[in-house]
Amino acid sequence: MLLLKSQTKLTGKVIFRGDPGYEAARKNWDPHTDRFPKVFVFAQRTQDVANAIKWARENRIPIRARSGRHALETNLSQVNGGIVVDVSDMKKIKLDKKNGTVIVETGNRVGRIAKSLAAQGFIAPFGDSPTVGIGGITLGGGIGPLQRTIGLISDNLIELEMVDANGKVIIANHKQNADLLWASRGGGGGNFGICTRYKFKVRRAPAKATVYKVTWPWDQFEQVLKAWQRWAPSVDTRLGSELNIGPKKGGNVTMEGLFLGSTEEAIRLLSPITSIGTPTEKTIRLLPYPQVVNFLLAPDPVLTQRYSNQFSSGFAKCPFPNKAIKSMREFLEKAEANSTAGFFFLNWGGAVSRVSPKATAFYWRKVKFYVEWNSSWIKPSDAAKNITLTRNTRRKLQPFIVGSYINVPDQGIKNSGPVYYGSNFSRLRKVKAKYDPNNVFNNPQSIPPA
Known part of the structure; x- marks a missing residue:
């Protein structure tokens, strides 16, 4: 192996390409983001990070920081021929x-x-x-x-x-x-x-809080979404709601979340949605707070899921009209069957919107809800058509959304700075x-x- 000349020594757990453990170090949550860096440094303390940065600069190689391995786009937490400073061992x-x-x-x-x-x-x-x-x-x-x-x-x-x-x-x-x-x-x-x-x-x-999960058949997604987007942004701010819509082939509609209050009150607040269509599953229950966290953070193994994904995201200032829902339907009909593809919505308002857009770098405060969508594939030969599907859907939804969320990046967005960060x-x-x-x-x- 070619040893690089450097005044600084790499410290921490250091794995060069060709060393044992390199392949395991390379794996990310999303397989299509894997790259071939020259070296991984698993930092054990802050000084290891400092040494890695100095070493990279002396050797003129690109640097990437990595924490949870959940980068959703290529070349963000890994880069060919570069150094990855992985901080996942720093856990105090x-x-x-x-x-x-x-x-x-x-x-x-x-x-x-x-x-x-x-x-x-x-x-x-x-x-x-x-x-x-x-x-x-x-x-x-x-x-x-x-x-x-x-x-x-x-x-x-x-x-x-x-x-x-x-x-x-x-x-x-x-x-x-x-x-x-x-x-x-x-x-x-x-x-x-x-x-x-x-x-x-x-x-x-709180000692206890209410969790809920409601599931509907896929073909009821339009009526559920129409009701959700009128209800979710203005419901009691102690209630958080995520709505997931899977692909037409093999997918369904799921709404889940929590309410920091009693089950009786949650049932009343949720009724405008639970009364829509014919839910196939309905759970609303009061749990001790530690169990609330377990319910909403079901195990999600990091390494490595089967599906590669292309994501995109945005924020809606008003409910999606029929034209936007039609574009969603086209996407969901084309998405791979039984895959992790789909749409995800999260309600906004309350404490998020009380902060001024300029008070922190996060700009998109004054919206009704957040939306993201992703196509998924297993065979590398299916990558191009799925990436195109996601990005074409962004083009169609553009009149109905503003901005995009930097943690769900889409490298198809040109001049992305103002899209992620507004003014x-x-x-x-x-x-x-x-x-x-x-x-x-x-x-x-x-x-x-x-």
Whole structure:
């Protein structure tokens, strides 16, 4: 193996291409994002991250940060011939009950934090998968069923530790490097440096809360969606609702979520939806809060799922009209049978919308709901037609959505900066110019320095 010349030594668990363990290190949640980096560094502490960055710069090779292996597009958490700084071994969690804060290292997965805090009587926000890394989800905003009550994951971020392009450790909070904290609350991962630690504010969990899951046959998706999009954005903000619509062949319609209150009240609030069509399954039940977290974060093994995916996403300011629903139907009829393809909706409002679009880097605050869709395939020869299907659907839905969510990226979006960040994009470019003027941290849709 060609050894590179460098003044800095790589530290941590280091795996070069050709070493034992390389193939396992290469595997991501989505198979079509796998690449062939020169070396993986599994950092055990912040200094390992700093050494990896210095080493990469001395050897002039590209750098990628990786936390939960859930990158949904290519060349984001891995790159051919580059170095991957994987922080997944950095897993400390330190809860301060008295002050209502928690410090978590960036290698933690969302489910681990949510379950650990729930067991101690506290709420930690989460999305729809327990194995997503806290690193990426936080920096891109962090949406999920609790957001209407406690805000985005990034809205709860009060401090972070980051290693910059020179290998220097920086602390950002409201008192120092406040512009970096602002940018890290929705400005996307891998733009400014590699984060190693986060401090969040947390709040007490209720002793119990209500969870629900309702399923309908696929052919009722239009009537369910029409009712959901009128109801979900304005229902009690203690209620979070996710609506999933699978492919026509082998898929169904599922709504699930939680209500931070009693079952009786949940049944009343849910009735405008549960009375639609003919549900084939209906669960509404009160559970101790730790079991609520388990119910909503069902096991999701990271490595490696069978399906490759192409995702896209956006935000809706008003309910989808028939024309948009027709485009959805065309997509769902063409999507691969019995696959993970489909549409996902999440209701907005409450705590998310009470924050000004300019107060953090996350811009898309004043909308009704979030929507994402993905095509899925197993055979590599089916990739092109499925990627085209997702991107053509974006084109058709464009009149009915604004923006896109950086944590569900789509590299088919041209001039993506304002699409991900709205009018915060120019300010993000200034922060980038300050902390990474030479654009050391870059990927296909990263923020360029001003």
